[in-house]
Amino acid sequence: xxxxxxxxxxxxxxxxxxxxxxxxxxxxxxxxxxxxxxxxxxxxxxxxxxxxxxxxxxxxxxxxxxxxxxxxxxxxxxxxxxxxxxxxxxxxxxxxxxxxxxxxxxxxxxxxxxxxxxxxxxxxxxxxxxxxxxxxxxxxxxxxxxxxxxxxxxxxxxxxxxxxxxxxxxxxxxxxxxxxxxxxxxxxxxxxxxxxxxxxxxxxxxxxxxxxxxxxxxxxxxxxxxxx
Amino acid sequence: xxxxxxxxxxxxxxxxxxxxxxxxxxxxxxxxxxxxxxxxxxxxxxxxxxxxxxxxxxxxxxxxxxxxxxxxxxxxxxxxxxxxxxxxxxxxxxxxxxxxxxxxxxxxxxxxxxxxxxxxxxxxxxxxxxxxxxxxxxxxxxxxxxxxxxxxxxxxxxxxxxxxxxxxxxxxxxxxxxxxxxxxxxxxxxxxxxxxxxxxxxxxxxxxxxxxxxxxxxxxxxxxxxxx
DNA sequence: CGGGTACTTGACAATGGTCAAGTGTGGTGG
DNA sequence: CCACCACACTTGACCATTGTCAAGTACCCG
Numbered sequence: 001x002x003x004x005x006x007x008x009x010x011x012x013x014x015x016x017x018x019x020x021x022x023x024x025x026x027x028x029x030x031x032x033x034x035x036x037x038x039x040x041x042x043x044x045x046x047x048x049x050x051x052x053x054x055x056x057x058x059x060x061x062x063x064x065x066x067x068x069x070x071x072x073x074x075x076x077x078x079x080x081x082x083x084x085x086x087x088x089x090x091x092x093x094x095x096x097x098x099x100x101x102x103x104x105x106x107x108x109x110x111x112x113x114x115x116x117x118x119x120x121x122x123x124x125x126x127x128x129x130x131x132x133x134x135x136x137x138x139x140x141x142x143x144x145x146x147x148x149x150x151x152x153x154x155x156x157x158x159x160x161x162x163x164x165x166x167x168x169x170x171x172x173x174x175x176x177x178x179x180x181x182x183x184x185x186x187x188x189x190x191x192x193x194x195x196x197x198x199x200x201x202x203x204x205x206x207x208x209x210x211x212x213x214x215x216x217x218x219x220x221x222x223x224x225x226x227x228x
Numbered sequence: 229x230x231x232x233x234x235x236x237x238x239x240x241x242x243x244x245x246x247x248x249x250x251x252x253x254x255x256x257x258x259x260x261x262x263x264x265x266x267x268x269x270x271x272x273x274x275x276x277x278x279x280x281x282x283x284x285x286x287x288x289x290x291x292x293x294x295x296x297x298x299x300x301x302x303x304x305x306x307x308x309x310x311x312x313x314x315x316x317x318x319x320x321x322x323x324x325x326x327x328x329x330x331x332x333x334x335x336x337x338x339x340x341x342x343x344x345x346x347x348x349x350x351x352x353x354x355x356x357x358x359x360x361x362x363x364x365x366x367x368x369x370x371x372x373x374x375x376x377x378x379x380x381x382x383x384x385x386x387x388x389x390x391x392x393x394x395x396x397x398x399x400x401x402x403x404x405x406x407x408x409x410x411x412x413x414x415x416x417x418x419x420x421x422x423x424x425x426x427x428x429x430x431x432x433x434x435x436x437x438x439x440x441x442x443x444x445x446x447x448x449x450x451x452x453x454x455x456x
Numbered sequence: 457c458g459g460g461t462a463c464t465t466g467a468c469a470a471t472g473g474t475c476a477a478g479t480g481t482g483g484t485g486g
Numbered sequence: 487c488c489a490c491c492a493c494a495c496t497t498g499a500c501c502a503t504t505g506t507c508a509a510g511t512a513c514c515c516g
Contacts, residue, residue: 087356
């Protein structure tokens with residue numbers, strides 16, 4: 001079984017001893033989800049958390065009318081649903097597989113016991129939660145203080161840095177999902193992309209985006225410039 | 229010196245031994261801020277975090293145009309600016325004293341050392357960060373998926389529960405600051421309060437709010453009902 | 457009592473969401 | 487291999503929510 005080896009690769013569990021990995025491997029349970037399966041629901045009792053092994057998962061909230069706001073896209077190696085392990089005890093949002101996905105589920109009680117004996121896991125977990133907080137701070141800033149074109153510009157610049165091919169990259173999600181990340185709807189996103197194309201800021205072909213005028217995008221994202 | 233005794237009262241440091249409190253007391257530095265003093269600024273290097281001893285502090289972001297979104301109001305006993313201790317190393321927002329305030333500042337390095345030797349502090353810190361994440365989740369949900377009347381209704385119901393006098397309480401902040409918590413501006417807040425008064429949902433007198441129709445407010449906050 | 461700040465109210469504008477219709481496009485089955 | 491269906495996306499017309507600007511009122515502190 002290579003579960004243990006895999007666990008050793010997870011950033012959250014970097015630097016642990018063989019013995020600790022052994023224990024983690026003992027308490028971790030493999031789970032499989034098909035595309036668009038629900039992993040957990042908002043308000044559901046949480047008796048542990050997942051680490052994504054393969055595939056992708058979106059964490060999101062739903063409005064009364066059914067609109068969706070994506071809080072986070074989880075990629076392989078990242079934990080999710082970990083906050084209720086330490087406080088609240090209920091999942092604070094929905095989680096759904098964007099593709100067929102595999103996770104390792106760590107039940108709460110044995111995991112907490114493990115942490116109590118090892119500050120390193122705790123420190124790693126603190127780092128991850130802190131990172132999440134920082135991202136949420138940005139998300140709140142974007143939603144409350146920036147308009148959709150600014151948010152989109154920032155997203156494109158950020159993606160352009162992360163993906164290969166600094167100014168010519170492929171969206172790794174559907175445009176509708178991107179809208180949901182940016183806190184808007186597909187129609188609005190579509191219109192703004194058109195405007196950006198008209199102003200020669202970007203070029204769009206399906207899911208491929210080419211950044212033509214990075215300077216302009218940066219001005220947009222900071223708010224110096226507006227997308228008339 | 230009663231610093232040590234005070235530290236023992238802080239929720240974050242509950243359950244520690246005398247010796248640990250001693251150490252914390254050794255590394256903690258007293259700070260004083262006058263009303264509207266800046267405690268730290270967005271992007272500033274963080275070499276530690278504060279615990280608020282007295283007064284109140286707001287944590288907030290600013291837009292390009294200068295609009296303010298409050299992320300959190302810190303009350304006595306709560307830590308703030310703790311995330312960059314574990315990740316990022318820069319404060320992710322502004323902090324400003326709402327009143328004359330006193331804090332204890334814990335420098336990063338000795339604090340981390342302390343944590344490495346004591347899982348209990350780590351667990352408490354994990355609980356606090358998790359709690360923050362949950363609150364941020366709600367904040368994102370409110371900003372992105374709810375309209376201002378819904379947010380206000382939820383806020384009033386929540387405050388009504390927390391404060392004494394379940395349905396007749398005093399706002400502990402200026403209305404302009406409340407607007408900034410709700411992600412809007414004073415003018416909009418003012419109008420919505422008027423509408424709520426007209427519909428006999430609440431009564432307002434200066435900073436005193438009386439909840440007349442809790443059921444109606446609940447329907448509003450959930451989205452079943454709209455504020456025509 | 458005076459002055460500044462907080463708050464309110466009105467008229468207006470614009471961002472962005474809703475509804476509706478149309479245009480691909482990819483995947484499946486005949 | 488092609489046809490078709492479903493679904494993602496686009497585009498247009500409309501309108502609600504909410505932010506901006508401006509003016510006026512109330513209130514608190516000195």
